[in-house]
Amino acid sequence: MIKFHYILLLFMVSISKEIHAHIGGEMRSFTIDYDHDKFLMNGKPFRFISGSFHYFRALPGSWRHILRSMRAAGLNAVMTYIEWSTHEPKEGEYKWDGIANIEQFIRIAEEEDLFVILRPGPYICAERDMGGFPYWLLTKHPNVKLRTYDSDYLKEVETWYGALMPRIETHLFGKGGPVIMVSIENEYGSFSACDSKYLLFLKNLTESYVQDYAVLFTNDGPDQLRCGRIPGVLATLDFGSTSNSDRHWQMLRKNQPKGPLVNTEFYPGWLTHWMEPMTRVAVGPVADTLRAMLAKGANVNFYMFFGGTNFAFTAGANDGGPGKFNTDITSYDYDAPLDESGDPTPKYHALRSVILEYIENPGLPVPEKLPKMILPPIQLNKYGTLLSNEARQLLGLCIHYNERTLGFEALNQHSGLVLYEANIPSGMNRDPMALSVTNLRDRAYVHVDNKFIGVLSRENAIYSLPITIGIGNRLQLFVENQGRINYNIANDFKGILGSVTLDGNEVLNWTMTGFPLDDYSLLQNYVNQYSRYDTESTRHTSIQIFHGTFVITTDKIYDTYINPSGWGKGLIFINGFNLGRYWPLVGPQVTLYLPRHILVQGNNTIIIVEYQKYMQEDSVITFSKEPRFDGP
């Protein structure tokens, strides 16, 4: 009897499970089978081979093509960070459309037969300005301790997740969507704070939204698990090509004896800084390591499978140790299997054939390179300089007076330039005198009485230059933010944070004018209203504005590369879209990727803000069909 009841009970339980499973179709679950070292999707063993593609690094018009090319390589998932600063560039002003349309990205991935793995950070590194944090955190809380159990920081993260997570929840696997996993933090084990209470807070917060509708995970270097992992959360590893991946898995096993093996960041390429040769990663060892991992049953995500571009002011910088500061180039090509324009490379084909040894061929056609076009050279006209009265009136914002210099964040400015001006006090009559700036972040274009006399640079640790007062008495420093540090993150305030001295005497009483250059309508308005009235007085200044138009006669519009060879350093806007920083003087990146989606049949406009090289009236810029990463 007892036995019979027991069997009946089991029978009823299994019936009710069946019924539950069939409400609205199949029961969906994505879970971990620790005993068998596997993921389970709807109860069946599942393995992902995924690729990183950050939606905020490609225009939405190209998302589907890139995702389909990923699927065609055999990948069954796409991984992306979610970038806080993309979605909340100013406090409380959320952006969810265009390149910030994360939900659309998830939907397209699903349509292209890919699962989605989300990494909301909120710290993402990713070689992005401030590691993806919005700059205004430093305006609002100058003493904030990012990535720790600091109440100001936690409050802001809670508010941000409160805005973000409800948009994500409906896309979780258990709720019918493609999102199978959501990460907590990002390589936290490599961060010196090692604040386990903060990690627990973030786990609780993430879990309160994700619940068991998707799997939570952390990711760390193989020897960084002590501070990186969270008990009860799947720990995964980040590592690149190696002749012995087992050595890394053993380190994981010491901390997590059972569970699926995951390499969250397997590097088929690598990042590049300005003034370095372009990083190239040979495919042979990448393919060998991949094969070894897949043969072992591991789950792998390529970081990056498609890199894309750091448009506008989104590129970050690395703190290379005491006194070393290296800024990331605009391209995030990354020497990835799909290049910056989304085209397959030889690496793509080599890795695809390894992947297809282990995953059923999805049967999609192998993608081919998209056509590229070249446009005739454009002649540009000079529209004066940022030091002119017109530019100050039309482009300069938030003019502040203060005894000492204030930083970008104190002025509530994300990026661009801040002009610091002060009169050289009388009585300073040595000739020349040593101008010195302490805590300069990052690069100062020094002028005296509207005459450009040189550059100071955090990157090159040059903080002093001789000036001769014989030429005037107004000291003017245009300071450029070259991107906030993204790794080893600290509060990387920008501007002049220390003092400015002449032969050791501090210069006081500053006028600060912000040029954020992030509102194109101001630039357009400036160009429209420009008159050549005060050009003569600012002939010798550095920061100059150029404007031109060009006509595209065909409706067959393809990607191209704009080639600022011969120019110095600055920004290029096409039809109001900021393509990012160019700097062919140092390279290695020479050309800027110009996506087809921002060009139109008919009239197109170009505005260049050249920061330092004196360019003639009627200077020309050219195009090229191929990117150039071998400059100067």
Ligand SMILES: *[C@@H]1O[C@H](CO)[C@@H](O)[C@H](O)[C@H]1NC(C)=O
């Ligand atoms: C996380 O949640 C657990 C369980 O609800 C709770 O005991 C713990 O205090 C929380 N930790 C933090 C840091 O919020």
